[in-house]
Amino acid sequence: MKNKRWLSLIVVAVLLLSLAACQPAKPPTESEKVTPQATPTGTDKPVTPTGTDKPAETPEPTPSGPPPRKGITLTLGLRKNVHVEDYDTNAFTRWLEEQSGLDLDFMLFASDTAESATQLATMMSGNEKLPDLLLSIGNLTVAKTIELGKDGYFVDLKDYLDKSTHFKAGLAALTEAQQKKLMTIGADPVTGAIYAAPSFSSARDSIDAPFAMGRINDEWLKKLNLKKPSNPDELYDVLVAFRDKDPNGNGKADEIPALGSIALYRADIVSWLLNGFVHINNSHGYALNITDGKVWSPYVTDEFREGLRYVRKLVANNLLAEQTFVISKTDEYRGIICPADGSAVVGLVAMHPTLHVVKENERLFEYAPIMPFKYAPFAADTYSYPTIITADCQHPDEAFALIDLSYTLGCSIRSRFGEFGVNWDWAKPGEKDARGKDAVIRTMPENGAVWGAQTNQTWSAGSFPSLPKDRAGAFTNDNSLTARRVILMNQYLDEYIAYAATHSMKEIAVTTELVHTEEELTKKEKIAPDISKYIKKSIAEFCTGVLDLDRDWDAYLATLEGLGQKDWVAIMQAGYTRVMGGK
CATH class of the missing domain: 3.40.190.10 (Periplasmic binding protein-like II)
Known part of the structure; x- marks a missing residue:
């Protein structure tokens, strides 16, 4: 049972609106940029069951925990993206359903952060049923997420995270300091409860990392x-x-x-x-x-x-x-x-x-x-907590299995680059990404842009949490001016990283x-x-x-x-x- 505290709900509504209104100026959205071909983060590659470093033909990860039961439907609350043609038939949606065995339904909130915050506050104050999962809705602060979790609105994910497969693997790849911050920032300082799935992005993994170019x-x-x-x-x-x-x-x-x-x-x-x-x-x-x-x-x-x-x-x-x-x-x-x-x-x-x-x-x-x-x-490392399982979810085990799936390489690639065999394939030996490192995948620009373009291949947004281990550098045979610019940006990033090693606080x-x-x-x-x-x-x-x-x-x-x-x-x-x- 949710412990309804109506005064608290009024505060929630006001806070959500004020947070949305007071957000600092954000960098351009991906749709406003010339679409980069990669966000390279090293040389992590999918591993076959035999332990070799060569990707299998179709290395499809499966969720951790008990296999999800067929016939279960989860409703995902996320902000509508104008670039997505149809969430129900979307290739990324279909892949998630195939991998999880779940049926996915959608409750689409306004694309604007402030409007989505208003919608969420209205639903909570009206005691309306929430979606099973909330994905980046309303920009809730960690403190407010913890407060609402303690009030019974959100599920504590601590035990799920401790017993996870893919999240723990990604967490282990971070430095000790990064692990400590990620698990401390998102936790109730008294009980240790974590009410939103952690996500981390290293500044040094992004071509936009240098604060001024x-x-x-x-x-x-x-x-x-x-x-x-x-x-x-x-x-x-x-x-x-x-x-x-x-x-x-x-x-x-x-x-x-x-x-x-x-x-x-x-x-x-x-x-x-x-x-x-x-x-x-x-x-x-x-x-x-x-x-x-x-x-x-x-x-x-x-x-x-x-x-x-x-x-x-x-x-x-x-x-x-x-x-x-x-x-x-x-x-x-x-x-x-x-x-x-x-x-x-x-x-x-x-x-x-x-x-x-x-x-x-x-x-x-x-x-x-x-x-x-x-x-x-550098732009700061980002510690965020975008995904929440609500107390209205009747299948929290399956909901977390879906979250854990999001920490896999397969999910990360598909959420960014699109459909396997259509928008990307595994890289061939010797192919390099934009930073000159061994590429994990190769893009197929001849089949059209995916990120930031009108598409039915991805959700065109980073709705799920992720960790650097789950990201892949990409090779492209596109010699366009756009691709050459991306290579130039990555060369700048590498030079900046080397320089910053002795010139950065x-x-x-x-x-x-x-x-x-x-x-x-x-x-x-x-x-x-x-x-x-x-x-x-x-x-x-x-x-x-x-x-x-x-x-x-x-x-x-x-x-x-x-x-x-x-x-x-x-x-x-x-x-x-x-x-x-x-x-």
Whole structure:
């Protein structure tokens, strides 16, 4: 029986709506990107019963636990994706049914996070029957998921996870620190109950992992007989040459020495420059740093101020375009990087190769990767808990078997790449993925795009949990500009990873890595967004000269304190200490 607490339900409704409304700006959806051919994560390959590393013809994993009974129907609640033609006849749905022996039905929520949160809150407050499983509905926080689980709405998955097959195998492939975080963040700190299936994504597995993708025009460097700069002073001299020596050779003073956008995904050249002075990571808003277990703010340091002074110098001398602080639309940014006449006008730029370059433009390949000069931050590792079995589910054993199936390589491949024999096949010996490692599969682009396209092959969304062990690098024989860009992005990632090995702080304090009490979470969600907005605004104003770094610095620090920076640091410290014990 559910322990109905009507006051709590009102709070749930309000919280769900507020969480949906206050989500930080997200990176572009997969449908907004040029579809990458792979998200390579190493060389894991499916294993045949004989133990060889060569994939079987059709290595189909089966769920752990007792074999599911035929004739059982599970209803899955998930947000509707406009790219899916029909969930009932979808190839991914059919595969799940074949592997599990279950019949799957769907309760489709609104595709918008806020609307799905409203729908879920309405169902709960009205005592309506919930779907058997909830897949990424409403962006419930871990704290709220635990509260609702304790109230009897969700099933405790702890014993299921402990006895699982595929989840435990994936968990064992993580580092000890990653395992500890994953199992601690999602658990009730008192009882140890876990009410949502854990999912983990390593920043270093994603081609979008570098927080800002710096590139410099290699053709201009060659023409002016310059070497790639390796520190801020050398960069300043190179940008002066870009400004004054007509590197594009058109006889016009139309070169933009450096350009970025503090508003666009992976284009923040300002934070890239500031990392030559202090570790700044704004992949989840302006994050705090952790050194030897101590949380601290880089935005009040002398090094941060010195970095701002350097960027101000670039702007004042027409070396960094002021558009960097104004541009907020991808099309506008793309139009500057790739003018209609095909010329090159930008020297140093932070850009995402598939978002910020016109599809047919070859200009991208004139730019060489350039690393930040002191610190190389990554987007944070992601610890999430997207899948819940509700108390209304009459077959929780079968429901968890379906969840456990989602942790397999076969499920991961099909959810991303589509149907075996139609959209992909196992890679042939010697074929490499986009990072030059042994490929697990080979895609069939001749049969059309899958991810982000109108399809009946996948659900076009990462609805189920997953672990890195379950992901596969892909080979493609497609020599299109899109495929070449993806290879270029992966080459950048590998160079960035190698550089970051000696130029990156080990940890940053971001929401996804910490455990907060509900009181702390409420307070953090009240103060952290305002602090982050103020830091962003102040960076722009210091760099463009609206604020003076001598006259206005003390007022800037006082405003941060007034917004609650000390509380922010203390809350993040408490959350980190709960997970890692301050170590």
